Amino acid sequence: MAEIDPDALCMDYFGRVQALMQSILTEEAANLDAAAAKLADQIAADRLVHVYGPGGHSNLASQEIFFRAGGLMHVSAILDEGTLLSSGALRSMAMERTPGYGKVVISDRDLGPDDLLILVNAYGINAALIDAALEAKRRGAFVIGVSSRRHASETKPEHPARHPTKHNLHDVVDIAIDTKVPIGDALMRLPGMGEPIGASSTFANAIALNALVLRTVAKLLDRGIEPPVWRSGNAPGGDEANARFLARFRHRVRQL
Numbered sequence: 001m002a003e004i005d006p007d008a009l010c011m012d013y014f015g016r017v018q019a020l021m022q023s024i025l026t027e028e029a030a031n032l033d034a035a036a037a038k039l040a041d042q043i044a045a046d047r048l049v050h051v052y053g054p055g056g057h058s059n060l061a062s063q064e065i066f067f068r069a070g071g072l073m074h075v076s077a078i079l080d081e082g083t084l085l086s087s088g089a090l091r092s093m094a095m096e097r098t099p100g101y102g103k104v105v106i107s108d109r110d111l112g113p114d115d116l117l118i119l120v121n122a123y124g125i126n127a128a129l130i131d132a133a134l135e136a137k138r139r140g141a142f143v144i145g146v147s148s149r150r151h152a153s154e155t156k157p158e159h160p161a162r163h164p165t166k167h168n169l170h171d172v173v174d175i176a177i178d179t180k181v182p183i184g185d186a187l188m189r190l191p192g193m194g195e196p197i198g199a200s201s202t203f204a205n206a207i208a209l210n211a212l213v214l215r216t217v218a219k220l221l222d223r224g225i226e227p228p229v230w231r232s233g234n235a236p237g238g239d240e241a242n243a244r245f246l247a248r249f250r251h252r253v254r255q256l
Contacts, residue, residue, distance in 0.1 A: 016198075020181075035177060037219060045114075049118065050078060052077075052078035053119075053205075054121060055092075055128070058083075059084050060205070064206050068230060070230065072213055073230060097128070097160060099131065102128035106135040111139050112139050112141065117143050118145075119133055122151065124147030125161055127161070129163075130163035130169065133169060134167075143172075144173060144175045146177045146209065147169045151185075180204065
């Protein structure tokens with residue numbers, strides 16, 4: 001067996017991740033722009049933007065744009081302990097497959113017609129995710145989905161993670177942003193390895209969400225609105241800059 005060059009391997013991985021992110025920015029530009037227009041409307045009305053990533057590593061997506069340097073202060077992450085890996089990885093997987101669980105989470109947040117919810121999940125199929133989408137829609141909220149159409153479409157209807165309805169996220173939301181994550185998530189196959197390595201979904205979710213934030217800010221500035229954004233508390237003047245807005249959000253954003 002030929003020796004594997006780790007430097008070349010890592011550069012190959014980098015190139016594939018970069019190509020994936022580029023495809024999201026170019027091919028999903030229209031969907032990102034439509035979603036950004038809805039976020040801009042929400043923030044212009046001084047309403048929160050809720051983001052929920054039901055699923056082990058999909059929870060990272062909700063944290064990616066919450067309380068983040070350069071991020072919008074109107075973003076409110078739903079960090080439910082049920083599917084967080086910190087509560088146990090196997091428990092997280094079991095909870096994301098539990099029908100009805102996502103409905104409870106959304107009900108607890110009491111979302112309604114004036115609310116906007118971003119749901120993020122790499123695979124776009126799990127029961128908690130679909131229940132969250134259906135319940136939010138039932139309550140009249142506007143729902144944006146960030147997930148992989150390919151992964152959802154290529155996952156068999158009988159997969160144990162699926163919601164009883166067999167719905168895919170992109171079929172039940174108002175706007176769907178396709179992260180194009182391949183089935184199985186990992187990008188690299190090596191001789192001597194039975195399983196692929198090198199996950200891609202965290203990169204895909206992060207670029208999609210940050211592109212959404214950038215487009216939203218641009219739209220708000222075009223309207224003459226400068227939205228409040230977080231400055232890193234570790235940067236000079238960070239605490240002082242953030243303190244100007246804390247009273248405005250502290251009792252509205254549950255996780256602050």
